[in-house]
Amino acid sequence: MSEPTTEPSSAPRKPGRPSRPPLTEAMIAQAALEIIDEHDWQSCTMKALAQRLGVRAPSLYHHVAGQHEIVDLVRKLVVSEIHDPAILDLPAAEAMWQFGIAYYRAFAKHPNTIQLLSTTPIRDRDTLQMYEVFLQALVRGGWDKQRALEALLGLEHLALGFAFEWNAEDLMLDPVAAAAHGAPLVAEITHDRTNQNAIAESTFRSLLGRYIAMFEMEAGDQSL
Amino acid sequence: MSEPTTEPSSAPRKPGRPSRPPLTEAMIAQAALEIIDEHDWQSCTMKALAQRLGVRAPSLYHHVAGQHEIVDLVRKLVVSEIHDPAILDLPAAEAMWQFGIAYYRAFAKHPNTIQLLSTTPIRDRDTLQMYEVFLQALVRGGWDKQRALEALLGLEHLALGFAFEWNAEDLMLDPVAAAAHGAPLVAEITHDRTNQNAIAESTFRSLLGRYIAMFEMEAGDQSL
DNA sequence: ACCTGAACACCGTTCAAGT
DNA sequence: ACCTGAACACCGTTCAAGT
Numbered sequence: 001m002s003e004p005t006t007e008p009s010s011a012p013r014k015p016g017r018p019s020r021p022p023l024t025e026a027m028i029a030q031a032a033l034e035i036i037d038e039h040d041w042q043s044c045t046m047k048a049l050a051q052r053l054g055v056r057a058p059s060l061y062h063h064v065a066g067q068h069e070i071v072d073l074v075r076k077l078v079v080s081e082i083h084d085p086a087i088l089d090l091p092a093a094e095a096m097w098q099f100g101i102a103y104y105r106a107f108a109k110h111p112n113t114i115q116l117l118s119t120t121p122i123r124d125r126d127t128l129q130m131y132e133v134f135l136q137a138l139v140r141g142g143w144d145k146q147r148a149l150e151a152l153l154g155l156e157h158l159a160l161g162f163a164f165e166w167n168a169e170d171l172m173l174d175p176v177a178a179a180a181h182g183a184p185l186v187a188e189i190t191h192d193r194t195n196q197n198a199i200a201e202s203t204f205r206s207l208l209g210r211y212i213a214m215f216e217m218e219a220g221d222q223s224l
Numbered sequence: 225m226s227e228p229t230t231e232p233s234s235a236p237r238k239p240g241r242p243s244r245p246p247l248t249e250a251m252i253a254q255a256a257l258e259i260i261d262e263h264d265w266q267s268c269t270m271k272a273l274a275q276r277l278g279v280r281a282p283s284l285y286h287h288v289a290g291q292h293e294i295v296d297l298v299r300k301l302v303v304s305e306i307h308d309p310a311i312l313d314l315p316a317a318e319a320m321w322q323f324g325i326a327y328y329r330a331f332a333k334h335p336n337t338i339q340l341l342s343t344t345p346i347r348d349r350d351t352l353q354m355y356e357v358f359l360q361a362l363v364r365g366g367w368d369k370q371r372a373l374e375a376l377l378g379l380e381h382l383a384l385g386f387a388f389e390w391n392a393e394d395l396m397l398d399p400v401a402a403a404a405h406g407a408p409l410v411a412e413i414t415h416d417r418t419n420q421n422a423i424a425e426s427t428f429r430s431l432l433g434r435y436i437a438m439f440e441m442e443a444g445d446q447s448l
Numbered sequence: 449a450c451c452t453g454a455a456c457a458c459c460g461t462t463c464a465a466g467t
Numbered sequence: 468a469c470c471t472g473a474a475c476a477c478c479g480t481t482c483a484a485g486t
Binding site for chain 1: 356406
Binding site: 269270271281282285290291 | 477478479480481482
């Protein structure tokens with residue numbers, strides 16, 4: 001139950017060196033993401049977060065303004081796995097593909113963050129920059145601006161939906177509940193999803209390809 | 225600040241009749257949805273809910289087991305606006321269309337419920353029945369079962385994404401924040417979204433049509 | 449049967465006090 | 468400068484007590 005990290009009382013070895021390294025934003029962000037990955041956002045309380053860092057809850061307020069800033073830090077970490085400025089110079093369809101795959105992979109790797117990040121306003125520079133680059137790649141390719149935004153939003157939610165449904169711990173559809181409430185087909189289909197995570201990405205890739213083609217056709221009809 | 229509903233002290237008119245009708249599940253569900261629509265899920269505390277019903281918080285536990293049951297009740301209300309058993313007898317593509325439009329409209333009408341309902345496990349009979357009917361409509365049309373589930377999940381998140389982005393109070397992308405963080409294109413595009421809610425549905429309809437066509441093509445390739 | 453006040457454990461957050 | 472204990476307001480929930 002107790003954490004294996006350094007406790008101040010037991011080991012006074014190397015007297016000049018502090019037993020616990022000073023807290024940083026990066027350490028807090030990392031610990032928060034770990035807790036969310038291992039459990040969920042609800043479990044990432046200020047107390048739990050502080051405990052993992054070998055500190056008391058009020059200490060955290062010396063490094064972050066409040067819990068909302070922790071949300072931003074976690075988002076920054078996940079976005080860092082997605083954002084690649086190089087897509088700016090790619091053709092629109094190629095940029096959508098690269099971004100879509102990276103987006104899916106990041107959230108398939110951290111499915112428990114979806115609940116938090118997909119419903120929280122975006123305030124941090126890194127994430128806004130990522131969106132800026134994506135939109136500019138499409139606009140450079142001759143896309144209508146509003147259409148570019150629609151493509152982005154649809155793409156995001158498509159990726160999030162699949163990443164969440166196939167990887168999150170608490171599945172939305174539970175075969176047991178389905179069977180108990182007269183939904184046998186739901187129960188049957190959801191039952192053998194256990195080892196299907198492997199094929200989840202290939203399914204998403206297929207869908208993503210179609211999705212991009214669909215927008216390219218529309219662009220051909222309207223803005224060119 | 226105080227509510228206009230009946231308070232026990234002021235009006236003893238009609239002595240035999242109780243001033244406040246007895247609480248029911250339906251009344252609680254209705255009040256909860258109203259609070260979420262007017263504010264958000266965070267504001268729907270047991271105290272606020274009780275106050276709207278002219279009662280104290282602990283009284284609610286006489287009618288519901290806990291807050292999780294209130295989630296189920298709200299979901300039931302929203303689902304009642306979507307579910308139409310008649311789609312069972314429609315061709316697959318037609319069923320997807322009908323369901324998709326109804327799904328989008330219900331959540332565009334109650335965008336603040338998305339955050340709550342899209343991240344909470346489904347336990348209630350009504351919702352499971354709705355899924356059962358949808359999946360059976362597709363399977364009757366010759367679709368592969370797993371493919372039917374994928375179509376459902378993708379459709380849901382596509383609809384939710386658009387309903388949320390175009391109608392929710394707290395937008396994910398704020399033009400002010402974007403401009404402040406060096407994302408001018410994001411700022412520009414998100415700036416004139418105010419009166420674009422009207423065209424949101426037509427955009428979704430266009431996307432939905434393409435989405436269905438995409439799945440029909442895949443079905444033609446693989447399962448027929 | 450239904451509602452209530454009081455109480456409990458648990459949140460996020462503040463702050464004066466320590467080193 | 469950084470961390471702490473104590474305190475505050477606010478959650479959801481329980482329960483003995485009222486009618």
